[in-house]
Amino acid sequence: MIEFTLPLPVSTNNLYANVRGKGRVKTKAYRAWIDEAGWSLKTQRPGSLSGRVKTAYVLPESCGLDADNIKALGDLLERMGVVENDRLIRDLHITFADRENVLVRLEPCPT
Numbered sequence: 001m002i003e004f005t006l007p008l009p010v011s012t013n014n015l016y017a018n019v020r021g022k023g024r025v026k027t028k029a030y031r032a033w034i035d036e037a038g039w040s041l042k043t044q045r046p047g048s049l050s051g052r053v054k055t056a057y058v059l060p061e062s063c064g065l066d067a068d069n070i071k072a073l074g075d076l077l078e079r080m081g082v083v084e085n086d087r088l089i090r091d092l093h094i095t096f097a098d099r100e101n102v103l104v105r106l107e108p109c110p111t
Helices: 028-044 071-079
Strands: 002-006 016-019 023-026 053-060 089-097 102-108
Touching (some): 002 028, 023 028, 028 071
């Protein structure tokens, strides 16, 4: 099992903006979160998993996010090489607890 923490992600509604002449682009807030969360992840050296993955996210109770508002987390895990592809997350559990950051637990998922 791999376990680490990440800062609270940007709401899925605020990941991208429409920019005239460019189309959909990452917002400043999303780019800042990717940078902060990426460095946090690197310092924790979580390792990686290949193939199908069971994932558990424990979000802060007071975060204000909906339980299904977690797209940025899966995208970051793939971007940083922790998982092969976020499409391989096959078993996902989301809970809330009294905490300040996001706890992420990953383990191989039986086929």
